[in-house]
Amino acid sequence: MAQTIVSKGKDVDDAIMKGLHILSVSKNEVDIEVVQYEKKGLFRSREAIVRLTRQELQATTEADDTIKQPYQTAMHEPSYASSRENKHSEKASDWEGKAWVQNRQLYAQESETQIPTVTVEKGVTLLKNYKPVKGTTVIKRTDHLQLEAESETIGTKWDITVDNLKMNTILNIVPGYKIDREIVDHEPAPNVHIQVKETKTLINDLTYENVVERLHELGITSGINAEQIQEALVTTEPGRFTVATGKEPTPGNDGWIEWLVQLKEMEDLKEMEDGTVDFRDFKTYPSVQKGQIIGRIHPPSEGVPGQNVFGESIPPKQSKPIIFRAGQGIVLMDDEERIVATEHGRPHLVKQGRRQKISILPKLVHRGDVNLSSGNIRFIGDVEIRGEIHEEMTVDAEGDVFLFGNVNGATVNAGYRIIGQRNILNSNISAGKSSMLMSEVNQILAVLNDQLKQIIQAVNQLTKTAAFKTTDFEKRGIRPLLLLLVEKKFKTFPSIVKKYVTVVNKGKNRLEDIWLDHSKAIETLFSLDVQNEYKSTTKLAELSQWTEELFELSEIPLEPNSSITVPYAINSTIYCSGDVNITGQGSFQTTIRCGGKLTVDGVVRGGLIYALQGVSLSEVGVKNGVKTTIMVPKNQTINMRKVHDGTTIVIGTKTYTFLEEKTNVIARLTEEETIIIN
Known part of the structure; x- marks a missing residue:
């Protein structure tokens, strides 16, 4: 029976030498199997281990031994001499100068004229005489040859990110994989290229504990989505999973007005077959009585704070109160809640964003013609003209204008609507004076707002220069600097200010006080009569902010919008917002x-x-x-x-x-x- 021992050493050669010493034999008298290769590391190392088996004595000649190896292989493993019917009849010359792979084992048989070669690529380790070989090498029968297929494992890659708003936590994951390789048999050939068969298996080794631990490290405590985490753990494809979500704040409600009366007409005007308008539905217009409570103002309600993924509170958007202005015939009670009519007439509501103004418009009915005998008609309310309007006469109303007769060479202006039943001849009619005024203000403010921002930017740049003295602010303010900038760089600014002030003053009866106050502030800024009004850029910045807010307000259309309805117009001008x-x-x-x-x-x-x-x-x-x-x-x-x-x-x-x-x-x-x- 063969004698076998296991030997250890600092490397394979050392382990073999120690084993040979124990058996008292030479290297040619034993079979050597490497059990474990040495490993050297910074913190941990391991010894090499070999198994040595002493060979039994054989009664064979040297010539027989030369031929025996390949024939033994052919007799005990699948034969590559497939063209021969009897594998026992193979000659040694059929294997000479060739190498082959069978059952993951590499064999070689050199000849007098040919030494076989083998090429090893990625995924395979070849040990030739216990030493790894790369690329192409020659091999002989007497070499100790050992092939090992290498497995490869790539772990799952993942990370966790949070968006800029801190409302969503994303788990990005790319599952890993394992590649198992198996050495493929190769027929005897002078040059053998070691081939492998690969099997790739996806691996997702991410655990729930991994994710939770990382979330804890990042400080993410709110809105964790366990279902999304579980989906990420079983995915076999790269993906993004929202594993934590913040809670958006719930906005409150802005202030609003509860109207207790009908504000709109119940029916529309009816057009007859000949194109004229049926005025028999005038009585459907709403009306109110003196002392009648027509509305209630409700204050804004607070919202509910939200929470981001870090558990930090997110305040809700600030809710805003309604901005109410009492027009003609309206009073707001001391409780700042009840809106009461002080006159009888038609309620007329104008809205612009959060701003609302309601007025009670009386109605003037002129039953004859508008001519030199009657004079021009100007009325704060609705006007109904039963007769005709003659040449060079004017009808001007803050509300609606209803025309039953022809308009010939005259001017008709309405705050909101013009509804005509007859012809418009050689006349000028316009509707929507408030909208037209606001449109004009908007165009001027667009330029004014832009230039004011540029002026502030220029002031800030100049005050940071080395030549500028801080004490100048304390003594003279920034007005001299502003005037200098206007004179040298912003030469058109004074004319824009003048135009803005003129338009606002002209329309002061239709604009709220905030517009008049703003125009005065702009005018004062560049007035030579005011001293030390602006000692720092703070007040200038406040004025710019005020201008920006009014510009945004002017962008909001007035409600209701105006309209003109007439059957016929000749040689006239019609303007309507x-x-x-x-x-x-x-x-x-x-x-x-x-x-x-x-x-x-x-x-x-x-x-x-x-x-x-x-x-x-x-x-x-x-x-x-x-x-x-x-x-x-x-x-x-x-x-x-x-x-x-x-x-x-x-x-x-x-x-x-x-x-x-x-x-x-x-x-x-x-x-x-x-x-x-x-």
């Missing part, structure tokens, strides 16, 4: 500008039309050469059921003139800013 509707024969040589949509049921012959919200026309143009121009912004369309040649349309900055008559036209601007006609 809202919609314009011509319900009868149409318009002839009339200029129409409206901030809303223009609708004409009849014909449009000549004139210039501009509508901010697009147009819808029945028939446009004329064959006798009278020019008709229709204009809209670039984002609007022009709809015409019939258009004559010679008619010009303008969409944005692009112009198109029709060369022939067309029907059912829809004109619009493309993204490339070319007009297309459908």
